[in-house]
Amino acid sequence: MRMCSLKFVSRVPQKKLNPKQCLKRLNWAKCYQTKGSTFWNRVIFIDESSFTLPISKKENVWRKHDEQYNPKCIRRVVKHPSSVMVWGCMSSNGLGKLVFVEGIYLQSKIFGVIKFMMQKKHVLPKTKTELKQSVLAFWESYPREKCHKLILSLPRRCAAVIKQKGFPTKY
Numbered sequence: 001m002r003m004c005s006l007k008f009v010s011r012v013p014q015k016k017l018n019p020k021q022c023l024k025r026l027n028w029a030k031c032y033q034t035k036g037s038t039f040w041n042r043v044i045f046i047d048e049s050s051f052t053l054p055i056s057k058k059e060n061v062w063r064k065h066d067e068q069y070n071p072k073c074i075r076r077v078v079k080h081p082s083s084v085m086v087w088g089c090m091s092s093n094g095l096g097k098l099v100f101v102e103g104i105y106l107q108s109k110i111f112g113v114i115k116f117m118m119q120k121k122h123v124l125p126k127t128k129t130e131l132k133q134s135v136l137a138f139w140e141s142y143p144r145e146k147c148h149k150l151i152l153s154l155p156r157r158c159a160a161v162i163k164q165k166g167f168p169t170k171y
Contacts, residue, residue, distance in 0.1 A: 041092045095147060
């Protein structure tokens with residue numbers, strides 16, 4: 001019997017949180033769940049993220065058994081593709097200035113959105129300069145209303161974390 005006939009779908013699993021992380025999330029959500037829009041309108045969220053040049057998909061070569069080291073049957077491998085680090089902030093009023101930095105890697109919702117939007121784009125950046133320009137273009141075009149809506153959704157997100165007892169949610 002096929003898995004699709006059972007309504008199963010193949011997905012990348014969520015990152016597993018340890019009990020200490022779940023407890024921290026739960027306590028944070030309980031503390032901030034009842035905060036109103038006046039509170040959240042005064043909060044500025046900051047984060048850093050890394051954007052990497054896309055790597056072409058795996059390619060196979062057709063060769064005979066003894067052609068393993070033939071230069072025509074070898075492809076170049078990029079172990080460490082070019083990337084840029086960015087720092088940004090957001091509030092219910094929109095996004096702040098985007099700064100390109102060297103340093104720590106942290107992940108946030110807004111950078112995940114930008115990465116997703118860049119992946120949907122038909123022309124992907126090929127150089128580090130194009131990558132910076134692409135990230136900056138998406139950053140500058142992100143609607144202020146979406147920031148406001150995202151900030152106002154925090155009480156609902158806190159409730160979801162509490163319901164899941166600190167474990168991952170759909171957010």
